[in-house]
Every structure is written in C-alpha cells, then in structure tokens.
Amino acid sequence: MNVHLKQFNEATRAITPDFPYRRWMQNALKGYEQTRAATESRYSDLEAARRGAAQIKWDAIEHLDTYLEEFVRNLEAHGTKVCWARDAEEARRYILDVCRKHKAKSIVKSKCMTSEEIHLNELLEAEGFEVVESDLGEFIVQLLKEPPYHFVFPAMHLKRDRISQVFHDRLGSEQSDDPEELTMIARRVLRQKYVEADIGFSGANFGIAETGMISITENEGNARLATSLPKVHIALMGIEKVIPKLEHLALFLQMLATAGTGQALSCYNSVISGPRRSDEPDGPEELHVVLLDNCRTALLADPEQRDALRCIRCGACLNTCPIFKNIGGHTYGTTYQGPIGSVITPHLRGLQEWKHLSYASSLCGACTATCPVKIDLHHHLLRNRRNAVDDAPAFSEKSMFKAFALAMRHPGLYRLAGKLARPFLWLSRPLQGTLLDPVRKWRRTRELPVPARQTFKDYWEARRK
C-alpha cells in the first residue's frame, strides 16, 4: 500500500472514533455556514455573481500566457523584480538568495499557502533565518510545529485551552481563557517582530495584469504590516492567480470574503503596486514577486480539468465537505486540504501516489454546489479516478468490474449471480465479526440487509404469467 494512503488511513482511524470532537468541529463550521448564508442573501443575484467570477477566471486561465506576460511587464515597469519559478526548488533558491543578499536575520511572514507548498519555512530555518508567521492562526500552528489544519483557518482545530497552554509554554504568558487576551499576547510578541524584520514575506490573492499590482486579503492587518515595514518585500504566488483587470477585484474581493469567511468584505484588502517610490514616505525599498508554476502548467494542459486553476482558495469547499468535517485537515497530508486539494494534489504531486483522495469521497457534490467560481469539483474526482484506472488499473478491481460488465450485459447471468449471492451471504453470517467475513468492511459497523425472497424480476415474471 502506498505510504500516503497508509498515513491517510491511520489518521482516519485516529480521528473518526472521536465523535464529540467531530461534532465540535462541525458546530464551529455551522457558525460559518450561517454567517455565510446571511451574507449571501444580501446579493441581489448570487448565481450571476458566481457565473461572472467563473467567467473572468475562465478567461484568465484560457489566456494565462498573455495575461502573465502583461502582468510581469507592468510589475517590472514599476520597479518590481520578478522571478519565474518553474518548480519549488527554483522558488526556494531565489527567495534564499534575496534573503542572503540582504544579510537578513529575521523574516516576518503573512499567511501564504504557496509557501507551505514549497516548504519554505523549513528551508529558511535550516539556513539559520528566524521566520515568524504573523497571521494569528499560522502563528499558533508554527509554535506547535504543526502544518496548517485548513488553508483558510489554519488553527481551527485548536481549542482555547490548548492555545493558552502553548502560549504559556513557548512565550511564557499567563494562562487565559479569553480570546481577546490570547490575541493580545500574540500581538505583543508580533509587533516587535515587524519592527525587527529585515524581510517581509507574503502571498498574493490576485495579480492584476493590466496594472501590475498584487492584491492581498486578510483580517488582522498583519499582512499590511509585514509588507510595508521591512525594507524588502517578497511575494510568492501561483501563476494561476492572475486576473485581467483592476475592476475585477470589485467582484472577487466580495466573493472571496463571502465564500471564505461569510464576511461581506474582509477587514483589510491591500493593493500593492511596487516598491517605495522616491516621493513616498514609507514602504519597502525592494519588491520581489515570485511566480510559481510547480506543475500548474501540467494542469493547464488538461482541457478537461484546467478549470481547477480558477480556484481562489476561499476554502468554502472544505467548510461544506462532509469528508473534511469528519476527518479534519491533517488527515489529508497535503498542503491544500478538502475537495480542491483532492482534485489538484494528484496533478501537482503524482496521480498514483495521491489518487486515494479522489476515492475518499462519496461524490455528494456539496463542494461543487458551493464553489464561488463554479469548479466542477466532484466530477473532477471522478475524472481523477478514471485517469488513475486508465493509467494503471488494479488487477483485482479490473477483474471485478469485467465480471460486473459481463453480468449486466446478460440478464440470465445477473439473475444467477443474485441467486448465488443469497446462500453466500447466509453462509457467511457466522463469520461476522471475524477477519474471515468477506463483507467485513461493511458489516463491522453496519448490518447488511437480507435479500428479498422474491426479486422484482421474479415478481414481474409471475405477474406476466
């Protein structure tokens, strides 16, 4: 069994018996769902907004080459330095070089999942830099040395007492049960870090081609501080984040906030157009934008699934997914959790190694129904399954479905199989609860219904006679 599937199953085994914990997590997300529904009801035509957002993103992805070149031209025209990074290694090397060149000691980061994708913190810390996550949730999981649990709510799995404990252990603060007090503890530590940092690091939610700007959305003001106080600002973004026009932000900033957190708008939306100009009193002296491919162009080359690149990483599909709500974020073992992660990870990191995530879905379609840019998420899970089978089918499954097809094409055979299954199920009943039970994967937690004495086919035959 592949190592990722094994880890997935082990993590599943650990979390699923804990019903109270799952309920707690689901209740937390229910609050989000209610807020979101209230905000959505304020749209005069939400469906039109979704269609519009999907269309703009579709155009951006279909003409990504043109928009990227326009974006880079405009970035450079304002004095921003640009790195085209083919893969994680190239991005890591460039960022490391900038840090070294400036003889940096400390780097303050605002939330950036793309940096998780390239494992940037591990690299920078190994090279002796101090790296501080400034988003509160990221700050907490960094103290715990854990990966983010959810790519929008990185510390959603932690209860207050656990946060208080880690602050006490790592920062020497007094224990507290008050969320405001806990926030103030983090803030006191972080404020000093912004002032001391040599480099500010961020992601970007959108890159605007026509103006060469990057747009950053957040709720804590930490990204604003991290990108404006230090002398150098490095922004890392996936190439799919480009949108054509500045005016498109009017739609996307709202959609991102509504779908992501249920807010009408996030608290801080910053649009950055370059390093400090000579007539400006503050801002970084240098701005670097690192554009990361890392297999995104491979997904772009697939006309059937490239709409997955429309994703604005709002996290709505995670919040609504019954799988996520029952196994939590760490179980996935990926940078991007939930339905979108299960769709794109096989493209980014290998189909055969990560196909299990596409099978670990009941295909309920709640993700597709909620996606603000209308990505056909659950059908992509089906397509990943199909591609995995076309590429390398498992022998046992192939034989099973060959037999299935044969029986379904021949009604006589189908009926015979039904007749044989009855004594088989009956005879195997005493094996229930043992490893020998041929249907133990079902019967361990559920009763198997008893087949009817007379099938409908038998009934119809008798009726016709």
Add this chain to the structure above:
Amino acid sequence: MRVSLFIPCFVDQFFPQIGTNIITLLEKLNHEVDYPERQTCCGQPAFNAGFCGESREAAEAFVDCFRDTQTVVVPSGSCAAMVKIHYRELFKDTDLFDTVCELGDRTWELSEFLVKVLGVTDLGARFPGRATFHDGCHGLRGLGIKESPRELLRHVRELELIEMDEAESCCGFGGTFSVKFPRISTAMAQVKCASIEETGARYVISNDPSCLLHLQGYIDRQGKPIKCLHLSEVLVRS
C-alpha cells in the same frame, strides 16, 4: 400514459416492494406500467470506480433495453442522475450520444414524475407517525430535486413531517466508498443519525433507496428504533 419502470439492481434484489408499490400507484392513476425485462443496472458502480469502459458496456445494454420506451421512471435519484447526467459524459463523441440524450430527457425520478409530469400531489395516502426526510445527494444536487417529494408527503394524512438540520448532508454511502473507506462512511452515517434522532422521528423517508440501505444498516447495528422508508412505501399506505 405508458410508463416503463427502471428497477435498479439493488432494488430488484433487496427492495422489490418499491417496484410493486410504484405499479400500484401508477395503475391507480390509470397509467399503463411496463417493465423492460432485459434491464439490469445503469452501470454507475463501475463509472464511480473509474472503470468507464466496463460502465459503458453495462450502459449500452441499458440503452438498448430502454430504446423503445415513452417515459422511464426510476425510484432512485442516484440512478436517475446516472442516466440523465453521466451518460452524456460516458457516450460523448460516440454514435449513441443523441440516443442517450433523448433517453435522459424522458427518464424521471419517481417524485419528479408524479409532481412535474403527472401534476399529482395527493395520492390519497394516510400514514400515521412522525417522519423526517433525507435528500439523496444525486437527486438533490445533481437533479435539483428538493420540493417534489416534500410536496407529496405534505399531502399524506396524519403524517407529521419534521425537517432535520442535516437533511441535505450525505449519509456516507457513496457506493464503493462505503467499503473502501468504511470508517469515514460510518462517521458520516453517525452524524446523519444524530440529526435524525434530534427530530424525534420514528421514520426516515427518502427518494433514494441506496442511502436508506446504508442508513438502515447503521441504525440497526446501533439498535435504534428508527425505520427507513422509500417514498413509495409511504404513498401507497391508506
């Protein structure tokens, strides 16, 4: 009207009464019911597992069997969605594409057929008891079926229908998913059942028997006094 029944494989084997109930209902409304005898399965199990070639073989047999029908009625939202939605993908760029599109257009999930095609909402049924309704995912989100089954149930005398919080949440079945990832599947059933219990309902009604097969299996193992019923089983009671 001449109505051809599609009785999905697992309904044929486990819940044949659903088929006979539909015959009772439709004959009461003076429609002629037919059952194309060579039918077996729509091919969804293979399709969902990624075995499209094998699924297509089963689907071709299905299309052949139902080729000369006027209207097809199926008591499962999931199987209806397979025929109405996924056949178009499965037969894309083949000679059968137009045929499957037409077949999809004249295939109906039972509640939609009764309400939208026949315009019937009151079947004269009487069912004393408190029940809650479970929306099968493929019927709900695939085919947009939400109101029709509720409309029918609202006209059932003495039935107290209470909505549960998690009505639209998946029961965790998902076909082979339920045996590939039994722990996750069961965890989902547990959440669903907790929501059912909160309503105090004795019955869970759905228009998708595959969900009910899963839910009843979990409920029985838990020893809970809750009974899962297909919509048709309620509509025939008087």
